[in-house]
Amino acid sequence: MKKSAFLGALAASTVLAGAAFAATLDDVKARGELICGVNVGLTGFGAPDASGEWKGFDVDLCRAVAAAVVGDPQKVKFVPTTGETRFTALASGEVDVLIRNSTMTYSRDVDLKLDFVAINYYDGQGFLVKKDLGVSSAKELDGATVCIQTGTTTELNLADFFKFNNISYTPVTVQDDSEAQRQYLAGACDTYTTDASGLAAARATMADGENHIILPEIISKEPLGPAVRHGDNQWGDIVRWTFNALLIAEEKGITKANIEEVASSTTDPEIRRLMGLEGDMGPMAGLDADAFKRAIAAGGNYGEIFEANIGSSTPIGLARGLNALWTQGGLQYAAPFR
């Protein structure tokens, strides 16, 4: 008995001893590489492509942060995390930043001691069903078997939705998106529920995508964003403003292609600050003067990243919707860069 208690304490404390409490920025700079927690595989958001290179909407934000901090968008080590392991990986210092379509919630922010520094995708939870099931509304799903990823907010929303509508369901809990798709396609569940963006991504990878529909009900708010450890404000600021820089770049029409030209010719004071030409903005956060310029140059502005990975020209085909800039009726709004 003594032995087990001892080994338990040993295991518990090695987990904790791994936590890094030094400034994350210094660690990343010393390492010369950013460690970014991403999804184990969600096409369009974070997944390795055929040649093993990580691609996606979340992945490009990782690359932008890496470009800003260490100067090279390729200097990123991607650590795949499941719904269950992601926050532990972040809290223990295994990853520097978690950009893994994770929903910002009160308890994650306050109790799990995470800081969600931005919202890079405004999402909501939906249901994917086979067309021949003959269902046109989520409220008709009484008695259905539902595939649900464990350790997620969607798990709790699902229970709330069915309870509120006074209908019942049988859950089939799965670990990640690929297992959920396998179970759903094998008919082990009638419907698969997760963020609507994730469903669109899942449908895009299915061989018979046209035989599946996403039901019209969006049953929750899922603001997805990058998370960092609570208490390291400088690092949180860097991730937040890297994201804001990408938004401002879209607002000002700065793209991957024209960034050098804009930098050399612009007279707009905000663009000049963003490009590191005046105001000494980068060094305030412990970065180089042109850090945010490099971030934009890495994968383009927010709109370019969106279109390249999940936009209407891709198989996933998501509309900008809530994720359009505030000037175009969306919610993406960056604070002034001054």
Add this chain to the structure above:
Amino acid sequence: MTLATSTPSGAAKEGFRLSMLVYDTRFRAITIQVVVLILFLLLVGWLVDNTIQNLAAKDKDINFGFLWVRAGYDIEQQLIPYTNDSTHGRAVIVGLLNTLVIAIFGCVLATIIGVLAGVLRLSRNWLVSRLMTIYVEAFRNVPLLLWIILVFVVTSETQPAPNEFKVTQAMVDSWATEDTSDDIYPAASKILFGTAAVTNRGSYVATPVLDRPLGGTTIGSVPVNFSVLATIAVIVASVLANKLLLRRARAVQEETGIRPVTWWKSLLILFGPIVLLLLAMGFHLQLPAFAADENGVSKGFNFQGGILVQHSFTALLIALSLYTGAFIAEIVRAGILAISRGQTEAAFALGLRPGRTMSLIILPQALRVIIPPLISQYLNLTKNTSLGIAVSYLDLRGTLGGITLNQTGRELECMLLMMLTYLIISLIISGAMNLYNNAVKLKER
């Protein structure tokens, strides 16, 4: 310890010097133990201190209050009533019961399989003994996790989906016409006279239902069902009565040499009262079936009525029993081989048939060798139930160490609680088996 007596009396007069702690064999053993104990306590102290400091640095505390908070998630297999409004604590108990049910069924099945395979492996029949060797080697030498996943995939992917059991409007229409040649039927049908349906989601089996139950009450927060209690009481009483009958028969046999005929009395005593009780309570089976409209067209997504046995449960149970059974088979074989050949020969000389020799002479003696390693196998099986996470079986690991841990973010508390629970279960099993071992072991007088 002969040292004390063999020490010359002169040494005692010398008195105690510090160097004796190292150089005197009388004290050296104690010195080493004290030093090791101090080092061990220092290490434990350092670990606890490290944990507390790290928790403080992350602004986290150790708090088990989350166990009384609403869980908010659902569990597919629940042996006690549970909804998403229940607390995390109740979810933990649901998970614990799911662990225990697998462990209990698994231990029983593994023992049956193991004893059979162990005995058959020693069979003189070449084919039977070789087949058992193949079974034992195949299961012992492949990781358990792979077996669990294999059984799960086979059970879930080879079976029809529930909607293949459904009756559609087209089918009803085809039956309405005179012409029977164009009749169409559902692609899949139930088995065992309609009492069970095996789908790719799990097996739906008929539920026992009572028309006139005896009611129930709650003592504290534990629900008590009188119907179940009455059934158990009647069964126990019948078994005891039957034992009494057999004892009397043996007494008569020993006195007169003639054994009275008891089989029909036994049958009557064992089954008569329970059948009467069930009839009185209006017992019948509720068959799994789809809800249907007035024309007989099936509605809904799944079978209604009947108990759903998840494939995760089936897969875990089968894989665990076969895997552990292979180890038990080897233990049983070793136990039998440990019994002297003379015992068998003596039994044969008395005219006992081989089967009776095995069950009356060899196995009871072999049990003494078998029980201690069998305890470890039971413990292994119980701990291995936590592999159910691979097939999404929500046992203690899945609820407390999975969803609850994730939704509350209390890693340390959940892990400590889970380790403590597994420890307690293991100690109980080991304690019970040690009691049994004491009962069957060779009594020396």
